[in-house]
Amino acid sequence: xxxxxxxxxxxxxxxxxxxxxxxxxxxxxxxxxPGKDVYGEKRIQVEGPPGPEGVATKLEYRVWNPFRSKLAAxxxxxxxxxxxKPGSKVLYLGAASGTTVSHVSxxxxxxxxxxxxxxxxxxxxxxINMAKLRTNVIPIVEDARHPLKxxxxxxxxxxxxxxxAQPDQARIVSLNSHYFLKNGGHVVISIKASCxxxxxxxxxxxxxxxxxxxxxxxxxLEQLTLEPYxxxxxxxxxxxxxAPKTKx
Amino acid sequence: MPYASLRNAIxxxxxxxxxxxAARKKFGLLEKHKDYVxxxxxxxRKSKALASLREKAAFRNPDEFYFAMTKxxxxxxxxxxxxxxxxxxHDHIALLKTQDMRYVTMKRALDVKKAEKLQAGLHFxxxxxANKHTVFVDTEAEVETFDPAKHFGTDPALVTxxxxxxxxxxxxxxxxxLGVANVGExxxxxxxxxxxxxxxxxxxxxxxxxxxxxxxMQVEKNVMGKGRKRKVQEAEDGKPAVFKWKRERRK
Numbered sequence: 001x002x003x004x005x006x007x008x009x010x011x012x013x014x015x016x017x018x019x020x021x022x023x024x025x026x027x028x029x030x031x032x033x034p035g036k037d038v039y040g041e042k043r044i045q046v047e048g049p050p051g052p053e054g055v056a057t058k059l060e061y062r063v064w065n066p067f068r069s070k071l072a073a074x075x076x077x078x079x080x081x082x083x084x085k086p087g088s089k090v091l092y093l094g095a096a097s098g099t100t101v102s103h104v105s106x107x108x109x110x111x112x113x114x115x116x117x118x119x120x121x122x123x124x125x126x127x128i129n130m131a132k133l134r135t136n137v138i139p140i141v142e143d144a145r146h147p148l149k150x151x152x153x154x155x156x157x158x159x160x161x162x163x164x165a166q167p168d169q170a171r172i173v174s175l176n177s178h179y180f181l182k183n184g185g186h187v188v189i190s191i192k193a194s195c196x197x198x199x200x201x202x203x204x205x206x207x208x209x210x211x212x213x214x215x216x217x218x219x220x221l222e223q224l225t226l227e228p229y230x231x232x233x234x235x236x237x238x239x240x241x242x243a244p245k246t247k248x
Numbered sequence: 249m250p251y252a253s254l255r256n257a258i259x260x261x262x263x264x265x266x267x268x269x270a271a272r273k274k275f276g277l278l279e280k281h282k283d284y285v286x287x288x289x290x291x292x293r294k295s296k297a298l299a300s301l302r303e304k305a306a307f308r309n310p311d312e313f314y315f316a317m318t319k320x321x322x323x324x325x326x327x328x329x330x331x332x333x334x335x336x337x338h339d340h341i342a343l344l345k346t347q348d349m350r351y352v353t354m355k356r357a358l359d360v361k362k363a364e365k366l367q368a369g370l371h372f373x374x375x376x377x378a379n380k381h382t383v384f385v386d387t388e389a390e391v392e393t394f395d396p397a398k399h400f401g402t403d404p405a406l407v408t409x410x411x412x413x414x415x416x417x418x419x420x421x422x423x424x425x426l427g428v429a430n431v432g433e434x435x436x437x438x439x440x441x442x443x444x445x446x447x448x449x450x451x452x453x454x455x456x457x458x459x460x461x462x463x464x465m466q467v468e469k470n471v472m473g474k475g476r477k478r479k480v481q482e483a484e485d486g487k488p489a490v491f492k493w494k495r496e497r498r499k
Contacts, residue, residue, distance in 0.1 A: 006437050009426040012412050013402070019412050023440045024369030027411075042369055046427045059426075065368050076371060077379045078410030080400060224381040228372060245386075 007046050009061065015085040016107035017075060020044050020061055027072050028061035029106035033133050037062060038102040062106065066229040069100040070163050070190035073229035080222055081237065083159040083186040087111040091157045091180055093144045093172065094118065094164035097126035098137070104161070105134045112136055115154045115180075119143045144172050147179045156182050163190040167197075170209055174216035183241040187218065193232040202232040210236060217241050342472050349465045356458035363451040370441075370448055377410040464488040 007022040020028045028044060037043055041063050048057040066072040075082060084090055086109040095101045095116035105114050116131070117140045118124045124141035131137040140150045144164055147154075157180050162173045173187055181187070191209050193202035200208075202225075210220050218238040226233040268278035279287075319330040336344075383399060385391055397404040402413040418424055467488040471477065481490035 006433060007427050008434075010412065011414065011418050011421070011424040013400075013414050013418065019373065021373075021441075022437055023444060025373045025441060026369050026371050048426065049423060063369055066371055067367055076373070076411045078377060078381055078413065080383070220384045222381065222383045225379040227378040227380075 007044055009044075009046050009059075012075070014075060014082050014107075016109065017064075018061060020046075020063070024063075026063045027066060027076055028063055029103045031060040031062045032106050032109070032136075034058075034060040036133060038130050039097065039099045041065065041099075062103070064100075064103045069103065070226060070230065070233060070235060071100050071161065071188070072103070073226040073233075074188070074190070074224060074235040076229070077224050077226055077235070079224055079235060079237065081186075082188060083237070084108060084112075084161075088159060089113045089155065089157040090115070091154060091160045091176060092116045093160065093162040093176060095123075095127050095139070096120075096163075097123040098130040098139070100163075101127065101137060102130055102134065105137045108136060110136060113138065113155075115140060115150075115157065117142060117144050117150065144176065147176045151179060154180050156180060158182060158185050160185070160187045161189075162187065165192045165195040167195065169196065170212035170216065174213070174218070177216070177218075177240050181240045184243055185240045186221075187213075187236075187238050187240060189213075189236045189238075190226075191234045191236060192230075193234070202234070206234045206236070210238075213238050338472070342469070345465065345469055345472070349462065349469065352458055352462055352465065356455050356462065359451045359455040359458065363448055363455060366444060366448040366451070370444055371411075373411045375408055377408070379410075381410070460486045467491065 007020055009028070010019040010021065012018055012027075016029060018028050018030070020026050022044070024042075026042075026044075031043060044061045044063065046059045046061065048059040051057050064072045066076050071082065084104060084107050086107070088108045089112060090104055090108060092101050092104060092114055095118040098116060098118075101114055101116045105112075108114060114137045116127055116137055118127050119142065121141060124139070127139045128141070131139040138153060140153055142150045144162075145168075160173060160176055160181055162169060162176075164172055166172060169189065169191065173189055177185075177187060189209075191206055193200075193205040196205050196209065206223060206225075210223065213220060213236070218240055219242050220236060220238045223234055223236045226235065265280050266278070268275065272278075316329060321328055321330075383394070385394065396407045400407065400413050401415045403416065403419065406413050414424065464483075467490075471491060475496065476494040477491045479489055480492045483489040
């Protein structure tokens with residue numbers, strides 16, 4: 001899309017995320033590899049504020065489709081905190097082809113790091129191709145159930161994002177947290193109700209998953225459903241081993 | 249005919265018919281023998297038909313009866329015989345229906361694809377939230393005193409704006425909004441956006457109705473196929489009728 005004057009870029013609540021309002025209205029992230037898209041998404045060029053020489057800089061944003069990404073849907077749904085910002089280290093479980101991972105890599109920037117874990121080989125190949133251009137993404141084609149297999153690649157992280165759509169998702173997340181998540185770090189989990197228990201009511205499934213997290217020393221902070229972008233999905237944000245509350 | 253071949257051996261004079269004399273040009277082309285034969289044949293055929301109809305009318309039985317009479321009716325003074333049933337064979341009709349189905353499938357795919365493309369850039373950023381957001385707090389007292397504006401650290405006016413509740417410190421930074429154009433430009437852009445949303449809505453709606461049509465066509469195709477069946481449920485609110493086939497043992 002050309003013609004920067006016709007676009008308004010609004011800073012989002014979450015650092016590194018923006019809202020573009022033009023002929024379209026879209027969630028966008030600042031493209032760390034200008035001129036290149038990852039999965040055929042739209043790019044929006046805008047004239048930025050003038051640089052030190054007084055010449056206006058060109059900024060490029062990539063559209064982040066909430067109908068394809070649970071994290072984007074959660075952001076537009078009004079999540080309080082995604083716990084990802086420039087400089088964060090994120091472990092991303094269930095990276096698939098790396099479409100959302102590329103946006104997370106835009107958010108954390110060159111100082112941050114995204115460890116993207118995907119088990120299937122075919123999407124794993126796309127993930128690796130994406131990581132070739134984005135040096136802050138470390139692709140790992142392994143089973144997230146066995147964090148031991150990739151413990152040599154992953155350091156301590158600030159946040160774990162999980163979108164694995166498996167019945168034992170809570171167990172997978174806690175296992176990875178025990179290995180890689182710092183105390184007081186956060187998990188952001190996307191839950192697909194029908195993947196956990198297709199017979200129970202979605203609300204009950206979410207509640208059960210939150211219970212499971214609490215048993216694993218997570219303290220839930222918030223939970224939100226993803227309508228109108230997804231049906232019977234929820235995102236739960238929790239803290240891992242929070243510091244004990246000081247008495248006043 | 250004797251000597252026929254010999255007669256044919258000698259070149260005969262071809263009789264040329266004269267054309268219309270210049271003095272009689274105003275009467276048009278002069279009729280030739282060929283034309284006369286055609287005209288005469290036509291006249292004979294028509295007079296024969298008329299004669300036969302007259303004869304039929306003369307010999308008509310006033311008490312005659314045909315079953316077609318029971319199907320015929322008079323509508324606004326005009327007698328109508330019920331038209332014959334569709335005369336195409338069964339398998340031809342079945343083939344035509346599969347082609348119709350393919351056309352509808354293609355049209356639907358077009359709409360779905362275009363809607364997807366539009367949807368990639370139109371994220372339904374509206375004030376009213378369609379989802380449910382739960383915030384977990386530690387004590388009952390905190391539930392009582394929960395203040396969304398304070399919790400989200402934003403301006404109270406922006407609390408309902410779920411897609412973006414900027415923090416107060418974000419609002420204060422100078423680069424929070426980039427690329428503001430003039431008011432006229434803004435209006436034009438907004439109009440274009442509203443148009444795009446309308447188009448998206450229409451395409452989504454149409455792809456749904458195409459889907460319904462396809463379901464009906466599929467049932468129709470199945471019904472035209474083999475096997476004994478009976479209707480289990482009537483068609484209602486957009487859903488096709490449900491048929492049940494008699495089970496047949498496979499060899």
